[in-house]
Amino acid sequence: MARKEYSFYPGCSSERRASASNYMVSVESMCKKLDIKLNEIPDWNCCGASIGYAQGGELPRHVMNARNLAISEQVNKGQDVVATCAACWLGAKETKDRLAHDSGLLAEANEALREAGMNLTYKGEQEVRHMVEVLIEDLGYDELKKPVVRPLEGMKIAGYVGCQTNRPFGIAGESFENPKYLDHLVEIVGAEPVTGYDQKVTCCGGALAFSEPEKSQAQIKKIVESAYDYGAEMIVTPCPVCQMNVEIYQGQINKRYGTKFNMPVTYYSQLMTVAYGGSAKEAGLNGQIVRASRLEEIAAKNR
Amino acid sequence: MGDQNTSMVQKYRNDFLKEVEANVEEGAWVKMCMQCGVCAGSCPLGPAWEHPPQEIFMMIRAGRREEVLKSESMWMCTSCYNCIVRCPRELPITHIMHGLANYAHRLGLAPKMNPTRRFAKIFWDNIAKSGRVNELELSVRLYFMDGFKAGVLKGLAMKDIGIGMMKTGRLNPFGLFAHKGCKDIKGIHKMLKKAYEIEDRKKGFVA
Structure with a gap:
């Protein structure tokens, strides 16, 4: 039996050939090394993301999340729900919160839920947690350090926490303005965190990267520029939207502002996979548009 | 859609605050705003808002219905939740902005080309x-x-x-x-x- 077991909500971007498929690859490798078993919620659906509000309204949005949680309660009994995506975590947790405090809304959600298959009723039995929360709280930094066989020595990494893994819920014991957990994770894998990184919780624009690209790219520029200013050679993040926005628009930002950005943006799970002895492929590094060359070199070394 | 708007106008007459409280997600919180402006200063897209959240809240109380619902402002929300965690009165501002945008969209008043x-x-x-x-x-x-x-x-x-x-x-x-x-x-x-x-x-x- 695995050391820890969770009901897993991977989310749309984690699917094969989707924008965070590299995240998923590295999470699987990382969990294997840590002996964590993830039981996928069968037939899970989209959380509605934040941007779903305009057309989705209130109840339809909560019902989408309630369906996932109800399936989880039925199939993965007694397990906490774990999401890797910040938006999935936020969406599901917000629904759990709202339905716990509003019995009318809960009754309405269940009325709608009965229309779906599987004979579902949402009870609110399971906790909804983010993967980093689980790593830090259930295993702890000491346990996370044990499997490190290939420390990322000499690398200076900016921990970009962003918004939705940080606000409004965040990780227990961390501040909204200067959360430190990502810096601790960077330390654990043997790299040097950029402690003064002042754009650590700046918004990348989220979904508005699609609809308001200029405004969003002005945000992203600050985030990447600050990482350079502090001497970072890589940015690491826990959020698929942050990862995508901060990585893929660097070319357009260079054109717009005349900058020369070429900063790799990776997930914590990719750093951990490499540090735990995994290959570049196991860490999903072939999924980077801005190649994480230093990390690839370390991954190619014998452990 | 136009009919929806007319029926709401008839139902609530001049009491836009009451309409928001009844129909907008978390709308009951609007009257709790104390106009400090921390939300406006915390918003990553702050300069892009014609009316920042605290102004929207006051406009709701002043009954400026059309101006609020036709505004582009709420559509600038990136869902970063900075305003929520910083609001000294703990208003769920992000959700209220989403709720207002959704309501305006449902009534057909939201800016078409936004x-x-x-x-x-x-x-x-x-x-x-x-x-x-x-x-x-x-x-x-x-x-x-x-x-x-x-x-x-x-x-x-x-x-x-x-x-x-x-x-x-x-x-x-x-x-x-x-x-x-x-x-x-x-x-x-x-x-x-x-x-x-x-x-x-x-x-x-x-x-």
Whole structure:
């Protein structure tokens, strides 16, 4: 039996050939090394993301999340729900919160839920947690350090926490303005965190990267520029939207502002996979548009 | 849609605050705002808001219904939740902004051409169709929302990013045909239909 077991909500971007498929690859490798078993919620659906509000309204949005949680309660009994995506975590947790405090809304959600298959009723039995929360709280930094066989020595990494893994819920014991957990994770894998990184919780624009690209790219520029200013050679993040926005628009930002950005943006799970002895492929590094060359070199070394 | 608006105007007369409290998500919090402006100063897109949140709250209390509901302001929200965690009165500002935008959209008053409104609709329709995001279809619909020529131009501007995503296995080039989605999509459609029915009934929307 695995050391820890969770009901897993991977989310749309984690699917094969989707924008965070590299995240998923590295999470699987990382969990294997840590002996964590993830039981996928069968037939899970989209959380509605934040941007779903305009057309989705209130109840339809909560019902989408309630369906996932109800399936989880039925199939993965007694397990906490774990999401890797910040938006999935936020969406599901917000629904759990709202339905716990509003019995009318809960009754309405269940009325709608009965229309779906599987004979579902949402009870609110399971906790909804983010993967980093689980790593830090259930295993702890000491346990996370044990499997490190290939420390990322000499690398200076900016921990970009962003918004939705940080606000409004965040990780227990961390501040909204200067959360430190990502810096601790960077330390654990043997790299040097950029402690003064002042754009650590700046918004990348989220979904508005699609609809308001200029405004969003002005945000992203600050985030990447600050990482350079502090001497970072890589940015690491826990959020698929942050990862995508901060990585893929660097070319357009260079054109717009005349900058020369070429900063790799990776997930914590990719750093951990490499540090735990995994290959570049196991860490999903072939999924980077801005190649994480230093990390690839370390991954190619014998452990 | 115009009818919905007329019936709400008749129902609430000049009491826009009451209308917001009844029909807008978390609208009951609006009257708690003490006009400190921390939300405006905390918003990453603050300068892009014609009326920052605290101003919107005061405009609601002043009954400036049309101005609020037709505003582009709420559509600037990136859902970063900075305003929520910093508000000294703990108003769920992000949710109220989402709620106002949704309400304006439902009444047909939201600015038609606002890109975030249009993208948000495309996004929800995308997920409601199969239960899961189809990223290729989402991008294609977004680029082509202003017609074929504009779509081709936008597609060309995004070409390098798209090719990069495909090469690294992060975008399915066959996504328009090979997207699977949820197995119980029929059930999900029925569930959503019911949810809309309940919400419309509760908020007094005519079906």
